[in-house]
Amino acid sequence: MMNSTNVSYFILSAYFDTGLFKYLCFMIVMSLYVLIVGSNLLLVVVICMNRSLHEPMYLFLCSLFVNELVGSSGLFPFLLVQILSDIHTVSAPLCFLQNFFLYCYGGVEYLNLAAMSYDRYLAICYPLQYNTRMTFNRITVLFAVTWLCPFLLCVVMTSLSSSLQLCGNIIDKVYCDNYSVVKLACYDTSVNNVYGLVSTSLIIFCPLILIFYTYMKILRVCFSGSKQTRQKAVSTCTPHLASLLNFSCGACFEISQSRFNMNNLPNTLRIVLSLYWLTCQPVFNPLLYGLNMSKIRIICKSLVFAKM
Template identity: 40%
Template sequence: MGNGTYFYLMLFENIGSIKYAFFTMAFIFYCAVIYFNVLIILVIFMEKTLHQPMYILISCLSINSVYGTAGFFPRLLKDLLSDAHSISFEACLVQSFVIYSYASFELTILMLMAIDRFVAISKPLHYNNIITTRFLTVSIFIAWLYPVIFVGISGLLTSRLTICGNKLLKVYCHNYEIVKLSCVNNTINNIYGLIVTITTIFIPLSFIFYTYIRIIIICQRSTQKFRSKAYQTCIPHMVILLNFSVGIFLELTLSRFVIGELPIALTVAISLEFIVIPPFVNPIVYALKLPDIRKKLWHLIKASK
């Protein structure tokens, strides 16, 4: 079978008339994700007092959420209403690239957030000299380019494979699942996939956890007032980090080690956690936990009525 083939997303089969209920829920959920994240972006963009590194990085998370869900939800909604759940090889690679570059970018931005909070807490007097506009701009650009290159190369390697199967046990395109359908030696893809996993997931996560451990140690040695203020800005980031880390860990475990051993409904739920829950939860956490965003957000909502 050549690479001009179509894949069939098998988990959409046999869902019957309940697909309309799923479509309605997915559509409402997607609209909510877009609405909440666009609100966060607008508030930070329009309010000059929020033009600070921490808030700019928060807006990057929201932009990434819009980007990642755009690679998943429109296709999901189409497949839920369609009788033919097929997708071309090229479109499948594009969707896989969008979803996994979104996941990688989420981690690199969370890593920059950890650096920002560490400098703010450990060197408050030198913060503005270290986290400059130039430093932030270059860091965000590298944080975006880093996953694009690594995930993009993975897609290019997959595009060179000869595919001998066309059934994907997913509701979205997954690069590793495509590789498993090849009928030629895919050792290079598997080795590179391991490199991508280490460089775009485990290295950023390890650095983030190390940074927050250092922050906790510094806070424990400080005054109650300082500790309270530090935790107020760090806890939202840590909640979001924990939520996303769990989703990524479940997805990696499911795709690499647990194959066909779980009920289909649970398999779908686990595989979607990292792309569905964080884009919805992130803006809510920041709106509720950070007073500056909450106040400006409320003013923007009132002004729009």
């Protein structure tokens, strides 16, 4: 155990020697990153450049794709450097910066999905009043809450973590994780733990409660409405629910690994589970929405075939 000190760097102990296979891992991760950036950036450009897509539903989707770019860029360049490196260390400032970006990504993702569920709730339950309810001011407030709340919460979280006196510098992950840093503290971390519980409740459970409420209302309308109403609800809500389930499973894997001892699992499996919430969602969402949203699919096809 180290004495109480201001740690200048952290050791990422989850990496293991793969020999020449590290170059194969590098190519796989690089290809995945290029796919994520290319697909999400394409959809952001398509939505921004086409006036027919300047509707609340597509604007929230654009926000979702921008967040995937932010989250993946906070992870993949770092992973690529670490894969090729023989010494898996990271400076303390860079570690806390990565914490900030990754936790912001998670918070924005949940709040964005909650805003999307609220939009679908108004469109399905109040179709005739949708335009008067989903006003420009309301959209602006939803965007502000979606992006500013996680930003402010993560600023406080990072400040609390970076001010801790640490008695160690070994993180059993392939990237920096705030909870892993807090566990290295020499003294009482009650403030960090209470703040973490409160911020987690605000970022995860409050959006989930809103999503659950809106879908209960949507289901009630579907069961009492026409066949056309049910078809509309299914076509617009299925991708959203699939995205929510995918991200929640990844977040559950990550929280379980951080809070409980998973040393009995193979190291490779633990690494895959810890990366799931940061890698699968940015791949999953563009494919899910790009294939299911007919307007986006038609415009993407026209762009691709126009250049051939």
